[in-house]
Amino acid sequence: MQNIARDSHYVPQAVLRRWSLDGKNVYTYRILVSRPEIREWESKPIRGVAFQQDLYTVFGGGQELDEFERWINTEYEDPGLAAIDRLLTASRLRPADWSSIARFVAAQDVRTPLHFMELMKRWRQQIPATLDKCLRDAVEELERHRSESIAVASRPKPNEFGELLRVHIEPLADTNSDQVAIRAEISVGRRLWIASMRHLLRGVATSFTLEKFEANRRL
Numbered sequence: 001m002q003n004i005a006r007d008s009h010y011v012p013q014a015v016l017r018r019w020s021l022d023g024k025n026v027y028t029y030r031i032l033v034s035r036p037e038i039r040e041w042e043s044k045p046i047r048g049v050a051f052q053q054d055l056y057t058v059f060g061g062g063q064e065l066d067e068f069e070r071w072i073n074t075e076y077e078d079p080g081l082a083a084i085d086r087l088l089t090a091s092r093l094r095p096a097d098w099s100s101i102a103r104f105v106a107a108q109d110v111r112t113p114l115h116f117m118e119l120m121k122r123w124r125q126q127i128p129a130t131l132d133k134c135l136r137d138a139v140e141e142l143e144r145h146r147s148e149s150i151a152v153a154s155r156p157k158p159n160e161f162g163e164l165l166r167v168h169i170e171p172l173a174d175t176n177s178d179q180v181a182i183r184a185e186i187s188v189g190r191r192l193w194i195a196s197m198r199h200l201l202r203g204v205a206t207s208f209t210l211e212k213f214e215a216n217r218r219l
Helices: 013-017 067-088 095-110 113-147 190-202 204-218
Strands: 007-009 025-029 041-045 051-053 058-060 063-065 165-171 180-186
Touching (some): 058 190, 067 095, 067 190, 095 190, 113 190
Antiparallel strands (some): 007 051, 058 063
């Protein structure tokens, strides 16, 4: 049996405990109520708040994987919470602590169901045009390399989207033609969302926090 984390807490339970009176329950506010007599505020167990079942679970190699949740907890949540603990106890913070807090905030911003739904809407609108432009640019570059007799350098460095993007090269029906049809496609869903979160947190978010820290230190 796989030990899969089924309850994906997009708000860490450790954060919710800071708003708890007993360390086990937290008051939640109902945005919508079906009847006036239903209380807007209700005490609920922390383990049952701000989570979605299998939010980060994906299929790979014929099995379910929750590697992303383990990665984000180890790399962002745990260091961030440890730094926040030092901050709240008025301990002296090291540069690494400030970076951990900033990275923790970045992770919290992108790991929510709301962020997933926003990206899904944006992807459906933008991905077709983006893929079309990328293909056109790639064809133009290949034609330039051929006309200038330049060898195309391989780029073996993998990225987060490599396994999701599929490119099909198909010969035309005319056997006398030296041209081919190129088609690119990518599946829009949770795997793309997880890949985009990895890309953002490893790249832009990390660079931004380091730049901010360096700028503040110079002040």
